[in-house]
Amino acid sequence: MKTIGVLTSGGDAPGMNAAIRAVVRAAIFNKVRVMGIKQGYNGLINGSIEEMNLSSVADIIHRGGTMLRSARSDEFRTEEGFNKAVNVLEIFGIDGLIILGGDGSFKGAKKLSEAGIPTIGIPCTIDNDMGYTDYTIGFFTAVETVVDAISKIRDTSTSHGRANIIEVMGRHCGDIALYAGLAGGAESIIVPEVEFDIDEVCKRVIQGRNRGKLHHIIVLAEGVGNAYDVSKSIIEKTGTDTRVTILGHIQRGGTPTAFDRIIASKMGGKAIELLLNDKGGRALGIKCNQIIDMDIDEALNMKKVFDMEMYDTTKVLSI
Structure with missing residues (x-):
């Protein structure tokens, strides 16, 4: 393993730059060249590749986004586009590839691995929607961002005696809403995994108002439905x-x-270690505070399990 490529694909996530930095420095420490592939699989197909050195990743560990930039690639999903990507890897002498991204990015990594190119997937997505790992890179930063917003919105809601619906990301996974709602003290949390009753939400609004509460925070994951429709129902049913x-x-x-x-x-660092030990087709994750790796196909097939115990706790604490 003389040359390793690294790319970021799909939606960006805070912490991607920290991972890129670790990949580059761990590789150079082990006397391996690193090629940075810009704009994800699109950049791989188009040969947007340049060698990275220690200076390439200086002063990026604390920065959000991705210095390699990211993009979604429909062309890579085609046979012609995939073959172009494989040819580019051969032209640049890239022996192994580290891919940072979510579920879609990992599917691309799996396909490359099946084509004989050693690949390692690092889970980077704010949604925390990958079932094989406890947490994905970027998730907790997104949660902190939402919690900060909740605090600010509560201030103004209290001043005016309002309810406020805060819509967060999560089309199919409600973890951002769940974790941020619990940490931010939301009165109601609406997620795709649990069918919600608008009358129950309205009851909480009325009960809070009757005991003198001046605000009501509702955190809603985007996958549930239209936040404005929920708002309209609350106004009609409660007058709030x-x-x-x-x-x-x-x-x-x-x-x-x-x-x-x-x-x-x-x-x-672990990704470099695996490639140097001739291990490809692996997905990295974290379980019980330990970094783990498993077959990428197995990782993709593990269903995300929603934490109902935590959800029930939020209902108890928001009475």
């Missing part, structure tokens, strides 16, 4: 002025938390 705040892509940016930097750094 209800506003909507959609956080959107602000959740993807910002300085990564210490935890995200730590697991990103550990996974980046």
